[in-house]
Amino acid sequence: METWVWLLAYLLGFALLQLYLYRYFIRSTSTESHDRTTPLSEGRGRSISAADAGPDEDLVACESCGAYNENHPMYSFCRECGARLS
Missing domain, CATH: 1.20.5 (Single alpha-helices involved in coiled-coils or other helix-helix interfaces)
Known part of the structure; x- marks a missing residue:
């Protein structure tokens, strides 16, 4: 036992x-x-800010860090924090 x-x-x-x-x-x-509470208008590192983007460039904001990334089928993760883009 x-x-x-x-x-x-x-x-x-x-x-x-x-x-x-x-x-x-x-x-x-x-x-x-x-x-990681950065405003959506601030892009850090290699991510793209909304002011730097051209008028025809399509951007998507990361829900985790707020960094703007290119909206392209090849990119499924944020370049700043590595979170999955929706």
Whole structure:
């Protein structure tokens, strides 16, 4: 019967560790998204700002960081933060 107690303790400890890691990573990703509050008019790095774009250039704004990216089927991720473009 002692083996079942150790097995149960191991499974309970493993489940608690998984819960802790899940909450840790969820908390770290949610704080990172709040740190990137740039207005849509500001483009950083290699992304394109709305003022720099020509009149015929089609742009899409990233929902995560607000950077403007080219609206092209080849580009499915933001050039600034790497989030998937909608």
